[in-house]
Amino acid sequence: MIHAKFESLLARKLSSFVEMSKDELGVLADLQSKPVSIKRGQVFIKERQTAHKAFFLQSGWGCSFKILPNGGRQVIRFPLPGDCVGLRSILLRASDHSCTAVTDMVVATIEAPGMLEIINKYPRLGAAFLWAISQDAAMVVEHLVSIGRRSAKERIAHFFLELAERLKLVGLATETQFDHPLNQSIIGDALGLSEVHVNRVLRELREQNLLTLREGKVNILDSSGLQKLAGYRSLQIGRDKIDMPNTD
Amino acid sequence: MIHAKFESLLARKLSSFVEMSKDELGVLADLQSKPVSIKRGQVFIKERQTAHKAFFLQSGWGCSFKILPNGGRQVIRFPLPGDCVGLRSILLRASDHSCTAVTDMVVATIEAPGMLEIINKYPRLGAAFLWAISQDAAMVVEHLVSIGRRSAKERIAHFFLELAERLKLVGLATETQFDHPLNQSIIGDALGLSEVHVNRVLRELREQNLLTLREGKVNILDSSGLQKLAGYRSLQIGRDKIDMPNTD
DNA sequence: CGACGCTTTGACACAACTCAACAACCGTGG
């Protein structure tokens, strides 16, 4: 049922949390057997919508955000390949944010009932998803800390270090550089800054030979300098496997 | 085993998500059968610690926060009676934040292995906890939006409206007022503001007859005015029960 | 009584925002 060559990013990710049985891996494979494409710019999750579906990214960049009554936009996070989007909304019965495709994307989807059935039938998978949600939440918390208590420069440095680390995990970044589809306006909306100020701070970082961002490419010139500036700590918490009884 | 009179806030909360069997309610009751006290000021979860324990608040106010390398503090949220703290850390194997007691508290605790066993044995409870974590995450997201894209005044208004709503759910607030143990410094750390500025904005809100905060009491003078100012939306998303097969 | 924690106020500094203009770079269509 499961074929090693087809091992998905999702399966790899969840496996790093708890060892899966063949059955469970099969379920994960089935889950992603009918991927669909989403065009750049399309909003595929709308805040407050009640059609509960979860998405598993296979390729492309997403952007989860909320719009405020005053028209402002706050980006929550940028889902990357291997990430899940909308898991929360399955249990909450309504999405608490919108999500759009920053680039063309390929995703697998699952409806809420199917997801609930899986949790019910395969508790270990349930725990694995719980773990995935927890990881997301931890990242949102770090993001919160960034916006609340870091200066613009620290925030931007932190943001790119985190992106680099996440992209490295799925083989989309080298030690020193990666491609990205973000413009300065969306970066501003992610970090609670204005587009103009993002530009100015990027110039500073460039002038200090810490980081450059040009033509959709980020170059990390001085990783340890950036880390010191940003007060950065690796994401690598909770990636050791746990023991959980097999229910087969 | 379960006695209606002893129905806990936790059981009531989780029941609002999915109907529980007697067994499941019993598990929840057992979980909380040995409450312990925590003294005001005590830090009972430390960031990065690996002793994974979850806490269920029965009374008192907590404060989850992170300390930055530069010494700043960012408050993530204030756990209230009926809330869980540290659920995430059970799966992540390390706490991503610290937590202290703002007032004396009474809590029930559970070690990670016990929690994993419950998830494994009672998938519906697992789903319920997943739901609880999702709710928390949604609140953190809203907090993030607040700090990222709302002005100081909007933030403070939003903060107190949210607190009021949460406290009402557990019978600790009336339509117009509630007690709280927070000083302006900790409010500042929650909202990414300085203590001094919090004070100034509170004065404005008082002068505009929107809200007063004195001697540990918050009075909401003009709820709809505050809501309009803050762009506030009720938390009441995802509180309808879902259908989930019974595995008994 | 003094010490301490918390609030309040004022004066000033500065980080970040707004507005505005312009440059560079597309893809499109005449």
Add this chain to the structure above:
DNA sequence: CCACGGTTGTTGAGTTGTGTCAAAGCGTCG
């Protein structure tokens, strides 16, 4: 082929929200 609008990046000038520093008021508690 060039003219065109649209998007993004860049820079300057001036404004403002919020932070910092400092001092004083006020309870409470030992």
